Amino acid sequence: MALPDVLEALNKAFSGIGVDENSLISVVANSSHEHKKSLRKGFSKLFIEDENGFERSDQSAIKNLKFEFKRFRDAVILSLLHPWERDARLIEKAIKKGPKQYGVIVEIACSRSSNELLGARKAYHSLFDRSIEEDLASHVKGSERKLLVALVSAYRYEGPKVNEDVAKSEAEILSNAIKNAHKRKPIEDEDLIMILSTRSKPHLQALNEHYNKICQKSLTQELEGEGNLKDTVECLCTPETYFTRVLDSALSADADEESKRALTRVVVTQKELLVKDGSVPNKIEGILTGAYKDFILGSLAREENK
């Protein structure tokens, strides 16, 4: 294979999310010594020439490669775990990683059913000899703590019964809390936290509609910029919107590692939701590569064929 083609193939194999294992096998495995030398000289993504003319590897670029190679493995493992253990481990990692990852905790607490969330809490006991609430309460500081502990502790009623009058009056409570955001941050409003963390999802959806009527804006629009609070409302009221947004973020050109990891998490945990959106496989097609791509597309296809 001519060198420019090899370089292009290598580049392509390492572009996108995941790696093209087959291409790498054919390009790298039977490269001659000379070939590899030229590869190093020409492949600036991974190799740089230092002051001594030595073609050394760019360690941070190689480190990032590690993430791409790992993706397939992580997707397989995540897929195999019992959903409760999976969610418990995702939450534990998120707590350890800190504020930037609290969105994952919100996502799990708000998108799972009451019994799935309960299961995750039980699994957490078994895996870590502590409860999620106590780890959250002792690691999370500030106003996020109240919200996260409350969300994770919820055991929401799952029936359809909604009291419209209460939903309406609570929509007004939220509207006032948001109007007074300049005096007190909404996330510190006790009533707001109580409502979002104890009411059933149908109730909150009804509340959202009333809010729309009162304020001519949806709750999620109003909470733009309020990070975890916005995610909370979106996940509880319009999960499809939330997960589409997370997916699109993961697939965008400037996605960082954590955003990309969300892709595996969302596809593995929200198959049913994503399959309804026919555009997802196409979105993935051009951007994912290799075994990782096959696994993700395969996961989505399996649901369709059920």
Add this chain to the structure above:
Amino acid sequence: MATIHVPNQVSAIEDAESLRKACKGWGTDEKAIISILGHRNAAQRKQIRLAYEELYQEDLIKRLESELTGDFERAMYRWILDPADRDAVLANVAIKKSSPDHAVIIEISCTRSPEELLAVRRAYQARYKRSLEEDVAAHTKGDVRKLLVALVSAFRYDGEEIDTRLSNSEAKILHEAVKDKAFNHEEVVRILSTRSKMQLLATFNRYRDDHGTSITKNLPGDSGNELVVALRAAFRCLNDPKKYFEKVLRNSIKRIGTDEDALTRVIVTRAEKDLKEIKDIYHKRNSVPLDQAVAKDTSGDYKALLLTLLGKED
């Protein structure tokens, strides 16, 4: 240990038939009802209800509700329910009072095991089509609300593992909060509502070792501040539930009028659990057996049921 006496052999069908006989006709044979139901555990009572439904296409509970009256009816109604369902009813009654009974909510959320509390939450949803926490949140306000919602939402780790570093640091935190009278301190709620019971015991013991007294000494029971009263109840329930129940019983009998709600609640909810130990504590503390005190203060079928649950042989 349980106080009720249960026969070795029982037949749900025979029991259902006997109960039917006791309810049919002009009067109700309350003694027969007590002598059957007062000697059956939760699993057996459930079987009897199922058998009764099968035989007579009627809900035994509804039949009893219509035949019985007063304190006796209330006690029997609570006794016959499944424990989780019973706690759900007790919680709902406490919440719906014009001035919500915080102590009952604290009692249920702090003395039941994590799995039992979970079962209560499920039973509450099934019965009232709302979650327990949303009702508590909707009917209480302020700092007490934060505490109560946190306590009912807890799903504590149920194991024996303790972290002594943690009990040390958290005993300090509790001390600071109590010292500064900063009872609405977020940390107090966090510790009380998230730590496992074993961990909390270690923390309370540490507090006692460090300061010579228990935390509750600094939380006066006659305080006008409802948060202080609630915290005190929570600490006592978590620290030594049997001692707590003895006090509730003592207070319920001590009053000029007996507090039948509290008396019924403790006897009915602990008869299959630890009423024996609570009786022992009562006797030690008051120099008179609980049975005697209850017999003196109550009458009629209500008294007969309570004494049966306390272990009186027929």
